[in-house]
Amino acid sequence: MGKGQETRERLMDIAEASVLTKGFGATSIDEIIAEAEITKSGFFYHFRDKNQLALALLQRYVDREDELLDDLFARARELHDDPLHAFLIGLKLFAEMMADLPKGHPGCLVATCCYNERLFDSDVRELNKHALLKWRRRFLAELEKIAAIYPPKDDVDLEAVADMVTGIVEGGIVLSRALEAPQELSKQILLFRSYLKLLFMPAYN
Amino acid sequence: MGKGQETRERLMDIAEASVLTKGFGATSIDEIIAEAEITKSGFFYHFRDKNQLALALLQRYVDREDELLDDLFARARELHDDPLHAFLIGLKLFAEMMADLPKGHPGCLVATCCYNERLFDSDVRELNKHALLKWRRRFLAELEKIAAIYPPKDDVDLEAVADMVTGIVEGGIVLSRALEAPQELSKQILLFRSYLKLLFMPAYN
DNA sequence: GCCGGTACAGTACCGTCAGTACAGTTTCTG
């Protein structure tokens, strides 16, 4: 990694931390460059404006989350051949990971974008949308494999169930932060897991 | 309502609409006063600063939502004596109400606060927390009545299930907005309803 | 060894926005 890329990453690290704790609007460029010990010129050399910074942050964020989920559910499939049980194991691993974050999940850039709409241009919103659609496809594929084996016990739209994973996580983060209860997110993920058990597991009564 | 109160309400109406579509940070006082045809002095006569405006907006918002939920679940109890069925009816009514909003739910001020943390002082965060705790109590009371009659088919923490209502709604709003799919929120509420059916209804298999 | 790009530093400036200060004015109310 060249020197430029290094500085760019450092700026993004500082910005991300600030955005996730204070929100995008409350994160000032002056503050970022002070912490990075760089001048304003240096910052604008790397990012045309704050929107470009947001775009870069979001891109990096969704790539990382994607990789994390890939690893996690791949590991779950290693632990169990059955798609339902693998998914349930994956959710358990996910919940445990969220529970282990000592200060709770720092927040989600996807939702941050959502609640700061006009601060971001159409590029950012498009990227955000595509990230959510990717997660929908990811979970839908798993759910279809499950439903093929275990007929669901309620008439549900599997696409909506796939979206529910994202929704539960986003909602759980809001709850955790607003209630100052770090374990809340993990609990919500486990409740979703409970739903899948009741929905798909045959001998569950 | 005196003239002062009237102006105050008008300012809050304009501000609320702007905050829900653009976010709090992107809502400028200059913009609000232009639309309200009032001077800056006039604005600061009613609100000490932007935090006071946020506090007033949030207070009014949670009061309204509270009243709405009161009416809705009271109506549901009129329609069915059994607490489980009444709750399911209430959720159905809620989902229908959310589906009928032509442009989707405008967003939730509670989550807006959550994702703009530093913009708001501790008063706002406290109010936010108390609102969520009130909803927890509300739904927990119903769930306990249900669980007393219908033993839950999975070992769940009813408090977390109560929080799940709020979480599903918050998450659903994020999904709706980010995906530009107004029906998403309604679908997520109905999925939560499906969970409650599977969790509590005896002959459901 | 100098040439050109990369990666910044420095300086100066502009518009927008939240917020302050304070004096003056209208409008309602007792």
Next chain:
DNA sequence: CAGAAACTGTACTGACGGTACTGTACCGGC
């Protein structure tokens, strides 16, 4: 008619995002 409530008007400050442009240290290639 007094006094409070509900503003208007004007002038200003400081933080912030962003622009513009000049200068410069470093670094690899020829």
